[in-house]
Each structure stands twice: as C-alpha cells, then as structure tokens.
Amino acid sequence: MAFTEVADRVWVARYEWFDVNVTLVGGGRGLLVVDTNASATAARAVVEDIRRLGAGEVVAAVNTHEHFDHTFGNGELRSAYGPIPIHAHEVAAERTVPAGERIKARYDAEPDDPHREEVQATELVPADTTFSSAVALDLGDRMVELVHPGRGHTAGDLIVRIPDADALLAGDLVEESALRGSVPGFGGDCYPFDWPLSLDVVLALTGPGSVVVPGHGAPVDRDFVEEQRDRIGVVAETIRDLASRGVPLAQALEVGEWPFPREDLEDAVRRGYEQLPRSQKRLPLV
C-alpha cells in the first residue's frame, strides 16, 4: 500500500522520483490531496494509489508551493475527480505556469533524462482558489487550516494544519529526504532571511507530539524542525555577517563557515546578498 496513515485519517505516500510526498486528509466530505506529484503520468499512479486505499473520493487539492514536483499532477487529478478546487497561496498560484514553463525548457535541454517526455507532456494547471494569510477548509467533520507562515523555500509557501490530528504538512519549508542529505532546498527563488521566521510559525503551531510531514522524505517531529530552523538561521546570520564585514559575494561561500555543504548554498548566499538592505552591506574592504 502506497499510503500509510501517519495520524488520524492523514495518509502519506512517498514516491521514488524526488522522494516526494503526497498526503491525503480524510473528512466527512471526502479527501483533500496535498501536492500532486511531478507529472501527469506520476499523478496517474497517485490516483491509482488513492483508489487502492479505498478511503473515499477526492474533493479538493492543495499545492504547498508552485514547484513542478508539487503541482504537475493538478490536471490529472481533475481528469480523475472532476473540476475540484485546487488551493494555493496567491503568489504560488500566480507563478505555477511560468515556473512550469521554465522546468519544461530545462527538461527539453536534457535529452537523456528518463522523465523528459512525461514532463513535456504535462498540461500546466495552476491552482484556482487562493488566499493571502490563512484560510480554513471544511471537510465535513473536521477543519483543515492553510497558513502562509511567510516566505522561505519560495515566496508562496503554505503549511497545512490538521489540528484534531496534531499533524502539520510543511511542504518544502522542511526537508528530510536522504536524496538531498536533509539539506533544505535553497533554490534561486528562496528567501534565506525569512525562512527561519516562517519555521518559527511552524514551531508555534506544533507541540512535542505533533507529526510534521515534509515535502520530501519521512515524517519528522518538532525537534527535527527546530534543529533545521536553527541551521537555516545560521545560514542567514552568516550571510548577514559576511556582507556587513565587506566580504564580496564572490568570496562569501569560501570564507563563511556553514552548517550545510557549501555546494548546496550557492543560491542561498546569492539571494541573501541580493535581499539585504543597503544599510547592512559594506563596501568590500581593499
């Protein structure tokens, strides 16, 4: 069985491609699907796994952010379950199509990638139901909260909270997968200074018994999130410190002492330097 119950009527399936998680939240009205896998073909496998679970029909979907490994199955879910609402933060929804087109172009340039065809063949379907700060979804006998805790992995991250099950789905704000060595995804669209503060919101909404489902990898607990928050905080503080001492961007990776491998932090450092206000930067010392 692909889906495993990690909290009361909260099932997670972990797919080999990207070690990505798709989560189902069950309620009296049906199932909410959180994240939709990385292609139409990959989403067909999700639909089969949902049917095999036999826990009901899908009534809505959520994208935790706009990246293709979380959104490219949107169209396929609609093919299987009709015109269901797809929820996302307003920024994520707006960026889903342009971000998806960039990914298709990237795969186009990789003729040997085994997933090239299925990525190219996927129809881009953005979320159609958006919010800016927080919204509650009524699943019949339980409420599910979508919260934008602030920026971090992207500008439009959301977390899904299921209060009665003490479960929280963190999207890629939390990273567990061994595929990435548990290193958070600092990409070209990340916000290294905002990220620790957004994880403070996650910490405020969880307790010692909470189950936290990351976007990739195994479910974790609050301690794991706290430790990852602290390390991301060290990345942010190190960038701030280097810039204020006048270390130029070109030398920052080399000069800094980092809590993650340097090769994973190139975008984080560049984005950090770009996002620092002028008052916190000093001209390079000669």
Ligand SMILES: [Zn+2]
């Ligand atoms: Zn992801």
